Amino acid sequence: MKPRLKKTVVMVGMMGAGKSAVGKELAAVLGVPFLDSDAEIERAANATIAEIFARDGEAFFRDKEAQVIARLLDGEPCVLSVGGGAFLRAETRRRVSAFGVSVWLKADLDTLWARVRRKDTRPLLKTANPYRTLAELMAAREPAYAEADLIVATTADYAIETTAEKVVEALALRPDVLSVPELPGKP
Ligand SMILES: Nc1ncnc2c1ncn2[C@@H]1O[C@H](COP(=O)(O)OP(=O)(O)OP(=O)(O)O)[C@@H](O)[C@H]1O
Ligand SMILES: O=C(O)C1=C[C@@H](O)[C@@H](O)[C@H](O)C1
Numbered sequence: 233m234k235p236r237l238k239k240t241v242v243m244v245g246m247m248g249a250g251k252s253a254v255g256k257e258l259a260a261v262l263g264v265p266f267l268d269s270d271a272e273i274e275r276a277a278n279a280t281i282a283e284i285f286a287r288d289g290e291a292f293f294r295d296k297e298a299q300v301i302a303r304l305l306d307g308e309p310c311v312l313s314v315g316g317g318a319f320l321r322a323e324t325r326r327r328v329s330a331f332g333v334s335v336w337l338k339a340d341l342d343t344l345w346a347r348v349r350r351k352d353t354r355p356l357l358k359t360a361n362p363y364r365t366l367a368e369l370m371a372a373r374e375p376a377y378a379e380a381d382l383i384v385a386t387t388a389d390y391a392i393e394t395t396a397e398k399v400v401e402a403l404a405l406r407p408d409v410l411s412v413p414e415l416p417g418k419p
């Protein structure tokens with residue numbers, strides 16, 4: 233028998249932490265749908281995140297992001313990966329804590345940098361010194377991420393599957409979130 237997810241798992245953390253990659257694998261392991269707020273926003277707007285930032289501005293994007301997350305939290309339990317800035321909004325943290333369980337995927341700066349440096353899809357990193365920007369964002373955001381219900385550390389050495397397994401282990405310690413069936417024959 234498979235473990236049963238009772239609440240939506242919300243993956244939070246910095247860009248490049250692996251929220252989308254690990255979230256997708258986690259959903260497959262748990263046998264639940266995978267949703268991604270960035271992808272949902274792009275689909276609804278029929279535009280990329282970079283285009284939305286350029287055309288409508290970051291404040292507009294943040295409002296849409298909060299609305300999309302509120303809507304997705306209303307559905308059946310799933311794995312929901314959110315954008316790196318979503319958990320900075322206090323209202324979103326409250327909603328996630330009321331209707332789901334948050335997991336901070338915590339990675340060190342150099343691991344994050346190795347994963348984001350080659351892609352130009354992240355508008356906040358289009359600065360003169362993107363490594364420094366990433367470091368500054370990380371320092372400013374950690375207090376908000378630290379409010380997550382669970383913290384799972386990942387490093388450059390962890391494969392996506394290994395990190396997903398670590399998340400399952402953390403969730404399994406919370407019977408209100410994940411019911412793990414007893415092994416047959418156990419007294
Ligand atoms: N061990 C690993 N764990 C997680 N991601 C990895 C790993 N190895 C490589 N990657 C790659 O790192 C990249 C960044 O991961 P991902 O897009 O999942 O981050 P994210 O947290 O969703 O970022 P964002 O906030 O920008 O959406 C992806 O291309 C992913 O496949
Ligand atoms: O960390 C952030 O603020 C962001 C991360 C991405 O997931 C996107 O939501 C967008 O690029 C902003």
Ligand SMILES: [Mg+2]
Binds near residue numbers: 268270313314315
């Ligand atoms: Mg993502």
